[in-house]
Structure formats: structure tokens, C-alpha cells
Amino acid sequence: MAKPKNKSNKIYEQVAQHIKQMIEEGVLAPGDKLPPMTELAKEFGVSRATVREAFSSLVGMGLIDLRHGEGTFVQKIDVQTMIIEPMNAALLLGRSNMRELLEMRRLLEIGTVQGACERWTDEGLARIEQALNRQEAACHTLEEQVSCELQFHIAIAEASGNNVFLNLMNTLSEALRSTLRLTHEATDDVEALIAEHRRIFEAIRSRDGKRAVELMSDHLLHCERHVLAKKT
Structure with missing residues (x-):
């Protein structure tokens, strides 16, 4: 494997893009096992942590599968992946698209929370509360918090009764997971984020659409500041 040469993106993005290109060109076929992270790190001249982050992006795009105790394998591309992967690839790999993703997320989630209130x-409502309770009880590991927060926002989309909203949230789930991870990495006050969720939930339960929209908008703007600061 040749070293990635694009200097405009972060190093892990270059590594992920290079592996993605090899999959698209058939150099790596479905079922092929990728070399160990340590070997790839040496080959690319990067750290093992960089390769791990690149793998995380590729997993989010549905291109590779990390099997504990077995290794990392190229995924078979199905029809759903062919539709979703280009969108997630652009969002996960393109730094220039992060601001657009955050703007779209804000517009989408303002719609879902308003629909949920109505x-x-x-x-x-029970699903939203269960997701919130799981987040409050989580052991504060990064991935647990990210997964719980994602489920909270998806539960709101489900409660909206709008299948278009829900399908969009599910389609973008891995790209959203990436932004949530950045938010949690950039903040030392996870409890404040959870408190914002609790206030959003209470507004939904009260069917106070105006209050819920204001709270969701403030929450997402708060998250955006963390994400954009982390990406610069």
C-alpha cells in the first residue's frame, strides 16, 4: 500500500480514503482480511491510533467489519450500503462537509422534536425516557455515552410519527455518531449535556412545542460549538 499523499485532510482521513479507494478499485475484495493495525501503521508511517480512527470511519461507512479475535475484513457491499455509503463517506471524511451536516442535523431535529410534541x-414517550435513563446510568465511557445519546435522538424521531424523519436519522446515524463522539471528546461536562436532554424530554412530555424547539436548538448549537472547535 502506498502512503496517502493528500495533505488537506487529517492524517486518519487520508488513511481511510486510501483504503476506501482500494476497496472501490477492487484491490481489496469483499471478505479480504486487512493487515493488522500495527503493520498498516508502519506501512503508512502513522501511529496505531491513527489507523484505529481510520478504521472507525470505514466501519461507519459499512466498508469494513472489525471482528474481535479474528481481524478486520472488507464488507460485501449491498444495495443499502451503495445508497447510504456515499453520503456517509462524504460526511465522515470531508471536513468541509461537517458544517453542512451540523446545519442539516439542526433543521432535522427541530422538526422531529416538534413532531414528537404533537x-x-x-x-x-417511554422509549425516549428509557434512552435518557440509560444515558444517565451509563458508566461514562465515551462509546456508551455516544450510543445512548444517539438512541435518545432516534427515539425522538420515532415519537414524531414521521417516517421520513426517522429514515433520515437512521440513514445518517453513523455520521451523527461521529459528531456526537467529537462533542463528548471536547467537553468535560457530560452531566450538562444530559441535563439538556432531560429538559428537552420534559418539554416533549408537556407537549410544549415552542419550549422543546428552543431547548433542542440551544442544545444543538452548544454541540456544534464543541464539534467545530474539535475539527479546527
């Missing part, structure tokens, strides 16, 4: 059912 149309939640007992079951839908």
Missing part, C-alpha cells in the same frame, strides 16, 4: 404516544 404526536407522541405512551409507547413513544
Whole structure:
């Protein structure tokens, strides 16, 4: 494997893009096992942590599969991946697209929270509260917090009763996970983020659409500041 040459992106993005290109060109075929991270790090002249971050992006795009105890394998590309992968690839690898993703997320989630206020059912409200309770009880490891927060936002989309909103959230879930990870990496006050979620939930339960929209907008702007600061 040749070393990536694009200097405009972060190093892990260059590594991920290089491996992605090899998959697209058939150099790496479905089922092929990638060399160990240590070997790739030496080959690319980067740290093992950089390769790990590149792998995380590629997993999010559905291009590779990390199997504990077995290694890392190229995924078979199905129809769903062919549709979703280009969007997630652009969002996960393109720094210039991060601001656009955050803007789209804000518009999308303002719609979902407003819909949830108007149309939640007992079951839908319970799912939001369960996701929030899981986040509050999580052991504060990064991945647990990120997964719980993602489920909280998806539960709101489910409660909105709008399948288009829900499908968009699910389609963008891995790209959103990337932004959530950046948010949690950049903040020392996870409890403050959870408190914002609790206030959003209470507004939804009260069917106070105006309050819920204001809280969600403030929450997302808060997250955006963390993400954009982390990406610079």
C-alpha cells in the first residue's frame, strides 16, 4: 500500500480514503482480511491510533467489519450500503462537509422534536425516557455515552410519527455518531449535556412545542460549538 499523499485532510482521513479507494478499485475484495493495525501503521508511517480512527470511519461507512479475535475484513457491499455509503463517506471524511451536516442535523431535529410534541404516544414517550435513563446510568465511557445519546435522538424521531424523519436519522446515524463522539471528546461536562436532554424530554412530555424547539436548538448549537472547535 502506498502512503496517502493528500495533505488537506487529517492524517486518519487520508488513511481511510486510501483504503476506501482500494476497496472501490477492487484491490481489496469483499471478505479480504486487512493487515493488522500495527503493520498498516508502519506501512503508512502513522501511529496505531491513527489507523484505529481510520478504521472507525470505514466501519461507519459499512466498508469494513472489525471482528474481535479474528481481524478486520472488507464488507460485501449491498444495495443499502451503495445508497447510504456515499453520503456517509462524504460526511465522515470531508471536513468541509461537517458544517453542512451540523446545519442539516439542526433543521432535522427541530422538526422531529416538534413532531414528537404533537404526536407522541405512551409507547413513544417511554422509549425516549428509557434512552435518557440509560444515558444517565451509563458508566461514562465515551462509546456508551455516544450510543445512548444517539438512541435518545432516534427515539425522538420515532415519537414524531414521521417516517421520513426517522429514515433520515437512521440513514445518517453513523455520521451523527461521529459528531456526537467529537462533542463528548471536547467537553468535560457530560452531566450538562444530559441535563439538556432531560429538559428537552420534559418539554416533549408537556407537549410544549415552542419550549422543546428552543431547548433542542440551544442544545444543538452548544454541540456544534464543541464539534467545530474539535475539527479546527
